[in-house]
Amino acid sequence: MAERGTAARGLLLDVAAARRDAGRPSDHHRGEHLCVGDLEAALERQGGQPRSGDILLLHTGWAAWYLDATPGRRDVIRAERRFTGLDQDREVVARLWDRHFAAVVSDTYALEALPARPDSPFGRETDHGMMHQQLSAMLGLAIGELWRLTPLATAGEADLRRICMVVAKPLNLRGGVGSPANATAIR
DSSP: OTTTOEEEEEEEEEHHHHHHHTTOOOOTTTOOEEOHHHHHHHHHHHOOOOOTTOEEEEEOSHHHHHHHSOHHHHHHHHHHTOBOEEOOOHHHHHHHHHTTOSEEEESSSSSBOBSOOTTOSSOHHHHTTOOHHIIIIITOOEEEOSOOOHHHHHHHHHHOOOEEEEEEOOOOOTTOOOOOOOEEEEO
């Protein structure tokens, strides 16, 4: 991916809108753990089906919430280290695998909720309960974090189109394990 970049169909999954419509908006201050039920409810709400090779664009509203905070409030948010994201659960990993996503990106701090849940089945001793290794190393999923997805979600709510083309070209650095995505969604 770093040598050639990627261009793929993107599927925006608006979890923030689905939770809002269900009367249980995300409490980003608390750091919500999003489960498979949240993902499936969002998919059902907006219709459409994922296709093999899609890039899942997971909109939670966290980035917009964070960017709207005052600088002092942002300092507190970072210090408390409670961030909305995917729940550390084998069912989440299985569902992402079963849907054949090429990548999963979100507008959250670490894709996964932080802190990891205390009973996480993933590497408590080595990975602090995070499932990044299962997603990236074991399943080959590219992970994107801190993507600005609210404008895309707002446009999707307006015209009910949640499909786009995603083009990304990360930095090609020998030994690198992360990079700015240099990503664009084209609707």
